[in-house]
Amino acid sequence: MEFIDPALLAYCEAHTSPEDALLKKITRETQAKVLMPRMISGHLQGKMLELFTKMMNAESILEIGTYTGYSGICLARGLKHGGKLTTLDINDELEAMVRGFFEESGLANQIDYRLGNARDIIPTLDGPFDLVFIDADKFYYGDYFELVIDKVRPGGIILADNVLWSGKILVEEGQKIDKDTQKILDFNKLVHQDPRVENILLPIRDGVLMARKL
Numbered sequence: 001m002e003f004i005d006p007a008l009l010a011y012c013e014a015h016t017s018p019e020d021a022l023l024k025k026i027t028r029e030t031q032a033k034v035l036m037p038r039m040i041s042g043h044l045q046g047k048m049l050e051l052f053t054k055m056m057n058a059e060s061i062l063e064i065g066t067y068t069g070y071s072g073i074c075l076a077r078g079l080k081h082g083g084k085l086t087t088l089d090i091n092d093e094l095e096a097m098v099r100g101f102f103e104e105s106g107l108a109n110q111i112d113y114r115l116g117n118a119r120d121i122i123p124t125l126d127g128p129f130d131l132v133f134i135d136a137d138k139f140y141y142g143d144y145f146e147l148v149i150d151k152v153r154p155g156g157i158i159l160a161d162n163v164l165w166s167g168k169i170l171v172e173e174g175q176k177i178d179k180d181t182q183k184i185l186d187f188n189k190l191v192h193q194d195p196r197v198e199n200i201l202l203p204i205r206d207g208v209l210m211a212r213k214l
């Protein structure tokens, strides 16, 4: 499901600071060489992540789901001088490509790229994080939220991508719901009802849930 008229999207992109050569290259190579290129954050969302990070003056960021590094580079570009991004992914087949992009970004020394299952790695990480971007396997979004909430500083932000799940969260009465959709529905409800955060669901791209820790 497209959420916005393609002409309006093109207008928004035309009035957003342009993607630079590296982000264009990551998009091109992801489309040419990697499975499921739709997973990449892309121009609008990438710029949003960079600007949120700058607005927060973030020093410590955790990303769950590196993929080809597009969103990671956007987040790292927003970091305060000397800040650090920790980014996790289970897929080691992309490692050489991703490390190459991080080197090209000039920010590799601020990016701690770790391979493995995020549910095993997160408990070993020290907070506090200013910002956490959840963008890995949707089935475990609720687990990621619970694993990171105590590691986020008060006033810190948790962002979760794809929470509109291509519109599948709109369920008709009696309709059968697949497991991932059910997990996204549960996650959106969990965050919305959690007294530890205030939240907004932004209809950007496939939906971004923003929760601010109180």
Ligand SMILES: C[S@@+](CC[C@H](N)C(=O)[O-])C[C@H]1O[C@@H](n2cnc3c(N)ncnc32)[C@H](O)[C@@H]1O
Binding pocket: 039, 040, 041, 042, 064, 065, 066, 067, 068, 069, 070, 071, 072, 088, 089, 090, 091, 116, 117, 118, 119, 135, 136, 137
């Ligand atoms: C939607 S993509 C991330 C897109 C990336 N954030 C971007 O915007 O360019 C999801 C990524 O999560 C990773 N992933 C899935 N399950 C994971 C797990 N249990 N632990 C760590 N990473 C996982 C996948 O390998 C995939 O690269």
